[in-house]
Amino acid sequence: MLRLRNEQLTIWDSILPKEVLELSPELKTVDRLLDDERFMEPFLSHWNIRIGRPTVPVETYLRLMFLKFCYGFGYETLVSEVSDSIKWRRFCRVDLDALVPHSTTLIKLSQKYGDEIIEDLNKKLVTKASQEQMTRNRRLRTDTTVTESNVHYPTDAHLLADAVKTITRQANRLCDQVSGTVPKMRNRFRSTKKRILEIGKTLKRRSHEAVQEVRNITDKLVDKAIETISDAHRIMDKVEETWGEQISPALKNTIEKLDKLIHTTDKIVNQTLQVNSGKTHIPQRVISLYDPDARPIQKGKLKNPTEFGYKTEITENEDRLVTDYKIHIGNPSDESLLLGTVRRHIENTGRIPYAVATDRGYSSGKNEAALTELGIKRISIPKKGKKTQKRQTHERQRWFRRLQAWRAGGEGTISILKRKYGLGRSLLRGHRGVSIWVGFGILTYNLRKLAAMN
Template sequence: MLKLRQDQMTIWDCVLPKELLNLNEELASIDKILDDEVFMKPFLKHWNVRIGRPTVPVETYLRMMYLKTRYKFGYHTLVDEVRDSFQWRRFCRISIDEKVPDHSTLVKLTQKYGEKIVQELNQALITKVTQEKVIRSRKLRVDTTVVESNIHYPTDSHLLADAIKVITRKAKKIQKALGEAGPTVMDRSRSAKKRILAIGKLLKRRSGQAVESVREITEELVDKSIQTVLEAKEMLNHAEENLKEKLDKSVKRQIQKLDTIVQTAEKVIRQSRKVNRGETHIPNRVVSLHDPDARPIQKGKLGVKTEFGFKLEITENEDRMVTDYKVHKGNPNDETLLEDAIKRHIKLTGTVPHSVATDRGFTSRDNEKALTSLGVKRVSMPKRGKKSKERAELEKNRWFKNLQRWRAGGEGTISVLKRKYGLDKSLSRGHQGVSTWVGFGILTYNLRRVAAIK
């Protein structure tokens, strides 16, 4: 059952000294903003259920997630910190004699509400401050960056070894739960580890012969992975045919997880064989067993040629508010993202920006025409390659240069989001998990910006 707000004040709120309960300036401002009913509407829209046990109050959940993102806490640490602080209890609307929600409850709620709720919360905040004329959004700058997944550098040999290890570990848990004779999965983890160490030694030689030897060892890992996958499939089929009705929910979940890992491992096996045959271009390449949605992305950075994760598109106005964001799988061309980003902004705020500034990655004649047709008066996008005389004269205009200088400030915002709000690396997995992670980071950043502007 959905519960929006906490019960009334208790006697402790009247007995304890005010100094223990008064919120600092930041939390008082955020608390006032989150009191608005607009932040309850997304939950009522999707989760307005009147049966079952009451959930953690929505206002408590939102405030705890703000603190988690603001201070980059884990769920365990968040619960401990809120439990030990009078002020944070007051901010989260948790009475002194009341139990703080368990970390597992917060994890389940985050998975339950998902990316859609967080996106609508951000939209509600932008709509609210636009209608109140706190922000204007006459100027917009659009940029993209990479949110990295929490994975190690993915080589084919390491992915194969990981597949063997993970499948064996999960199969052992399932076999223990089944508790009867049946198909088993042989533990080849030690053999896979020896081959990984051998590859490390061979690569130090940096010769053509070493590369051929590495390919031979990788092929051996492919064979061992195939054997492990076949044994795991046999176990899954046995459980499905003979024990389906006898298994409890926890074992069924383990079986489902193993089935997902097996499917991903088969993709890793196929792509490893392609690489060994000399095929280097593999669409939708798997870079992680646990985060199969992550992709290799090249952004042209000098220090890091390739990053592994998701592409994040950010739209920001002159008040340094992130008015729109979107997490993309893979590395779509920036040119294809701009028009939709401006349309989403117009739909959300109800206003057409006067000026739009981007880097040269977004530049195309079609984009300039599209933005002009939408009503944008000034479009500042440097042209790539050789410029005509008319184009060179256009880019020399003061307004064009000023917009480009202002656009460069977006790199600072991205840096702040990465350093302080967790957008450098997502600890959640999958496209939905990363979108939720990014959404809470941007919501927390925007709430602080609104509090500073007001």
């Protein structure tokens, strides 16, 4: 049963002195912002269930997640810190004689509510700030960055070894659930480990022959992975044949997980065979068995030529409030994203910006024409490639150069979001998980920004 607020008063509200219950100016402003009823609407529209046990109050959940991303706590540390602080309990609307929600409860609630609700909350906060004139929206700047997945550096050999281990464990777990009526899978851990160690020793030679040897060893790992997949299919078929329609939900869930692992491993096997045959450019390359949506992304950085994760698009106004964000799988061109970004900004703020500033990655005649049609007066996007004399004169204008100087400040916002609010690396997996993680980071940043402005 969905519970929005904790409205029960306790004796502590009247006994404790006001100095103990008084919140800091920032928390007081954030508390006032989150008290708006519009932040309850996404939860009511998606999860308005009137049966079952009462959930953690939505107002408590939102405030706990704000503290988590504000201070970079883990879930267990968050629960411990809030339990020990009277003021944080007061802010989160947790009674002094009540338990703070358990860390696993918060994890499950984040997965349950999903990325759509978090995106809705960010939109409503931006709309509220615009309607109440807390922020200006005359200028817009947008840029993209990479939110990395929490995975080790991917190589085909290590991915195959991970696949063999994970499928074996999941298949044996399935055998345990059916009380040993199906024989367990053969353990290939030791042989895969030997192949990985062989690769490490071979690569020390740094010769062309060593590269060919590594490919031969990788072929052996491919064979091990194919054998493991075959054994897993045999076990699943045997379980379904034995249990038929009497398969329990828990057993069905294990089979679905195993089937998903096999499907991802098939992709890894196919891309490894392509690489060994000489084809190194694979558009939808899988880089993790546990995060199959993540992709290798090259942004032209000297320090990190290739990053592994998701492309994150961030749009902000002149008050450095993030008015829109989007998580993309792979590396779509910036040029194809601009128009959708500006339209979402207009929808969220309710106002057409006077000026738009981006880097040259967004440059195209089609984009500039479309922005002009939307009613934008100043468009500061440097043109790619060779420029005509007319274009050079246009880009030397004072307003164009001032907008470009202002646009460079967006790199600072991205740096803060990555360093302080968790956008550098997501600890949740999959496109949905990364969207939840980034959404909460941006919501926390926006709340603190509005609190500082007011």
